[in-house]
Amino acid sequence: MCDHCGCSAPPPDAAHEHDHSHAHAHGHAHGHTHHHDHDEERRTVALHQSLMAKNNLLAERNRGFFLGRGLLALNLMSSPGSGKTALLERTLCDLRDEFKMATLVGDLATDNDAVRLRKAGSPSVQISTGTVCHLDAHMIQHALEDLGAAQVDLLFIENVGNLVCPAGFDLGEDLRVVVMAVTEGEDKPLKYPSIFHGADVVLINKVDLAEAVEWTSDKAREHVRQAAPHATQLEVSARTGAGLEAWYSLLRERLLAKRAPRTAGHAHSH
Amino acid sequence: MHEVGLAQQTLEIALDAARREGAQTVRKLCLRIGEWSGVELEALRFALELVTEGTPAEGAELIMERVPPACRCAACDCLFNVAEYDYHCPKCGAESQQLCQGREMDLVSLEVA
Numbered sequence: 303m304c305d306h307c308g309c310s311a312p313p314p315d316a317a318h319e320h321d322h323s324h325a326h327a328h329g330h331a332h333g334h335t336h337h338h339d340h341d342e343e344r345r346t347v348a349l350h351q352s353l354m355a356k357n358n359l360l361a362e363r364n365r366g367f368f369l370g371r372g373l374l375a376l377n378l379m380s381s382p383g384s385g386k387t388a389l390l391e392r393t394l395c396d397l398r399d400e401f402k403m404a405t406l407v408g409d410l411a412t413d414n415d416a417v418r419l420r421k422a423g424s425p426s427v428q429i430s431t432g433t434v435c436h437l438d439a440h441m442i443q444h445a446l447e448d449l450g451a452a453q454v455d456l457l458f459i460e461n462v463g464n465l466v467c468p469a470g471f472d473l474g475e476d477l478r479v480v481v482m483a484v485t486e487g488e489d490k491p492l493k494y495p496s497i498f499h500g501a502d503v504v505l506i507n508k509v510d511l512a513e514a515v516e517w518t519s520d521k522a523r524e525h526v527r528q529a530a531p532h533a534t535q536l537e538v539s540a541r542t543g544a545g546l547e548a549w550y551s552l553l554r555e556r557l558l559a560k561r562a563p564r565t566a567g568h569a570h571s572h
Numbered sequence: 573m574h575e576v577g578l579a580q581q582t583l584e585i586a587l588d589a590a591r592r593e594g595a596q597t598v599r600k601l602c603l604r605i606g607e608w609s610g611v612e613l614e615a616l617r618f619a620l621e622l623v624t625e626g627t628p629a630e631g632a633e634l635i636m637e638r639v640p641p642a643c644r645c646a647a648c649d650c651l652f653n654v655a656e657y658d659y660h661c662p663k664c665g666a667e668s669q670q671l672c673q674g675r676e677m678d679l680v681s682l683e684v685a
């Protein structure tokens with residue numbers, strides 16, 4: 303336990319001691335003349351409920367839906383303009399003969415991105431979030447209804463361009479992909495530790511511009527490694543196609559791995 | 573900037589609990605908000621004041637506890653704060669993969685009357 307190991311542990315559970323003392327006012331002498339004087343009849347109710355409970359429940363439902371369909375769902379997050387749509391356009395074209403793919407795309411306004419993605423040849427549902435700065439599991443549930451019964455292997459969810467809020471909302475995805483562009487500077491991962499720490503994959507995009515912006519690859523890689531020690535890092539360009547083969551390999555592997563227990567049964571040892 | 577939505581969730585949960593308790597009003601809300609939850613405490617406070625207006629939770633006292641990101645070491649069970657992007661256990665050096673706190677947005681308790 304942390305209290306024995308001597309490290310500088312924060313006391314997360316110590317903060318849980320609730321005040322169960324009933325500080326109500328029956329101590330002082332008030333007569334029974336007015337019956338409606340329980341004004342100070344205060345009680346503490348312990349809840350420990352996550353404000354995300356509803357979202358998390360719906361996310362689990364989405365996860366079940368994805369599992370039932372045997373599809374791999376990816377949640378792509380980045381700041382505005384890092385190249386999420388461009389990467390998807392390219393991916394949809396390059397893998398067109400190999401996989402059935404669909405996209406759900408969130409933006410505050412316009413359906414420009416969905417139009418771009420449809421042109422790239424796959425069904426796409428635009429989720430217009432209005433003033434909301436992230437996608438949530440409920441929006442995904444409805445977008446899936448709009449997508450209909452189409453058979454899909456890979457479902458790409460392009461989140462609203464924002465490096466803060468989307469991190470907090472589980473959509474039920476299998477993989478969290480954070481995209482950063484070389485034009486954003488090497489220290490992005492350190493400035494937004496929360497979203498990077500949750501990433502399974504970090505795509506460093508626009509490497510075709512690396513020289514022009516004097517991008518230091520080693521420094522960036524080290525920063526990503528610090529912020530997301532367990533994430534797979536790939537350097538790519540949606541423009542030139544550089545590095546994308548590794549991205550496609552990753553998609554193939556993860557889809558296979560997800561389907562393995564269903565199709566391969568006992569093929570792997572436990 | 574989705575604090576209004578979170579405030580509405582908070583209110584919903586609080587009013588449900590108050591109803592179950594047969595209480596008329598909510599006097600106090602105690603929340604735990606992780607530093608990595610993306611939630612701005614002042615924005616949430618403001619949003620809560622806004623959404624509770626005209627409800628049984630109007631004017632409730634707000635206690636918000638900020639929770640720093642921390643990991644529980646899988647090797648030695650030690651709990652440590654994540655400082656400077658260091659996910660290594662200060663005790664045994666093992667690297668942790670998952671935060672055990674720091675992302676939460678919890679309604680811990682409330683006081684009703």
Ligand SMILES: Nc1nc2c(ncn2[C@@H]2O[C@H](COP(=O)(O)OP(=O)(O)OP(=O)(O)O)[C@@H](O)[C@H]2O)c(=O)[nH]1
Nearest residue numbers: 381382383384385386387388463507508539540541
């Ligand atoms: N040079 C270069 N430009 C790129 C690359 N990827 C994207 N872009 C350009 O960057 C701009 C933004 O790309 P989008 O794909 O729209 O970015 P996004 O992340 O979808 O943006 P939002 O949806 O608004 O958050 C466009 O002008 C793209 O053509 C790349 O690899 N290299």
Ligand SMILES: [Mg+2]
Nearest residue numbers: 386387415460
């Ligand atoms: Mg886009």
Ligand SMILES: [Zn+2]
Nearest residue numbers: 435467573574
């Ligand atoms: Zn937000």
Ligand SMILES: [Zn+2]
Nearest residue numbers: 645648661664
């Ligand atoms: Zn340890």
